[in-house]
Amino acid sequence: MHISELDTPSVVVDLDVLERNLDRMAAYSAKAGIKLRPHIKTHKTPELALRQVALGAVGIAAAKPGEAAIMAAAGLDDIFIAYPIVAPHKAEAFLALSDTARLSISVDSLEAAECMAKASDARGYDLPILVELDVGFGRCGVQNASAAIELAQQIEKLPGAHFGGLMYYPGHMMVPIEQQNIFLPRVNAAVESAYEAITKAGLTVPVVSGGSTPMAYRSEEFSHLTEIRPGMYLLNDRNLVVGGFAALEECALSVITTVVSNAVPNRVIHDGGSKTFSSDRLLTGDHIGHGLVLQDSDAIFYGLSEEHGHLDVTKSTRTYRLGERLRILPNHVCATINMHDTLYGVRGDQVETVWTVAARGRVQ
């Protein structure tokens, strides 16, 4: 099928770019000796997770048991949940996957550890439970080394579980390099402090799981890091480009929309609104705009209705005709994919693959 036969708005993935991105991270991971465990929250698509593992990823990270179940059913056999679970039925749903997959999880409370261990013990499983450490993002995670060691020791005592290592998420590091360089020693100090305290207490720390796409290619600068969990690297987005973490030609995903109105002077309306792109703002640079029109960097994607994308074309030197198709780079690739049930893999102008975003919309 030719790309022009796709309805709009449709989400397309340039397979050449995707494959280069996958290869680059796989090669970096191998060379650095740091294991790659991609977070599937970005694509929620089993076929893409399988490609990541085929290229050397040790397994995947997911946010929910429901997503993990979709991935396990597709053959993914090493699944880490990077999210604190405190509900017994969710723990049981996750542990039900232990027949076919190696499982692990991170927690930041004894309650979550007990919840997971109980479900694990009921299955006769020995679940590695990592302790989440807050390294500066201020979302989840124990606050210091003594809290980390206390929780690690508590986990060791739980039937059905053992201490699996340290986990953190440096979500505050999608910032300019000067700020990164201020944060990095603090992250390392927090990790080193917890690592040494736990080691001194006689426990081993088999895994230190960190990483995110913005910091992925600086992983060697992070202390004790054994594993990274980037999600977006295979596709990239406008946030990463504007922030300086990816080049425009490394962006594999875009949305094809159609110009539907140009009745208002200096405005062009296309059929990609917030229900196509999400309302996720640009978190880098000047924080302005809802996406980049790849044909026209002078157009400002200034507004979103639910089904209307609003372009300000005051500074544009091209004309827009009704029915014309645009290709737009979204601000946030994870949020955009989450609005859709289907992704189209394209090679040049040909649609080569159709993927279902099978793990989208899970409640559990």
Place this chain on the structure above:
Amino acid sequence: MHISELDTPSVVVDLDVLERNLDRMAAYSAKAGIKLRPHIKTHKTPELALRQVALGAVGIAAAKPGEAAIMAAAGLDDIFIAYPIVAPHKAEAFLALSDTARLSISVDSLEAAECMAKASDARGYDLPILVELDVGFGRCGVQNASAAIELAQQIEKLPGAHFGGLMYYPGHMMVPIEQQNIFLPRVNAAVESAYEAITKAGLTVPVVSGGSTPMAYRSEEFSHLTEIRPGMYLLNDRNLVVGGFAALEECALSVITTVVSNAVPNRVIHDGGSKTFSSDRLLTGDHIGHGLVLQDSDAIFYGLSEEHGHLDVTKSTRTYRLGERLRILPNHVCATINMHDTLYGVRGDQVETVWTVAARGRVQ
């Protein structure tokens, strides 16, 4: 099923409140003599559209042929698309519904009118095509009376179509009443000017379709208005409450989430993030926060990760325990429903109805 048996995050609709909201708008519409044509973009759920029609709505408005098809299959037999269609296959998909439903659409270009008329003519249908007028929102719509009459006359000449009236969307009026009162005479001047020009030219204007939830109960103040298309009125949301358009007790929809982490001081993390609520900002009041925690108005829902809701509980006088359930009013009900496949209708603490958001995720 008891509400506590629902997994989280789940979207629940209080049926008592829903029914009061539905009744109130139906009664207002009947008393004002202004037809009610609810926009189904809010709920995307056929059962709710059927309830609206059972209470007297003349039909529904939708944004896409794919949504219209879901609604027509459920028995909705009068469907207006409030969106300019310029793609022949979309026009054909919509007109395919003419076997079972009365159809109409609005346009703001001759190209869109020709596209629709061609598909209509091919089916032997006579499609009412309304002319969209820009009354100040600056999104779609012809700019003045002379453009309106020119397009109306062009539509009249097209085989398969006739001029169906005027349509507008006062999307700029979700503002304080003082500003509304500045905008209202401008809206009326634009409508009156177009109406009179078209009438003077010998055409009748059978429909003037306007309205939106924020202005719905002021519909009698709008010139020539015959029909309104509110979407949110049956559920309401935080935007409407903070803007003064609905009372808190008139909000029927909320999201049940679970507290999953309280490891960071003065922070409580629950399992409703941007993939649960959407990232739609508060458009009214101080524009701050991603939702209202109904149990604790002192908590500030200040941040969203994809699966984490971040509460600042610095000013809160209550404690939050892990595993506790919260009930949260979203900023924007349409965007929240669009993230989910299922809605739960509850009466008190009992789940009485389960609805599938069947028209969600349509591309066409």
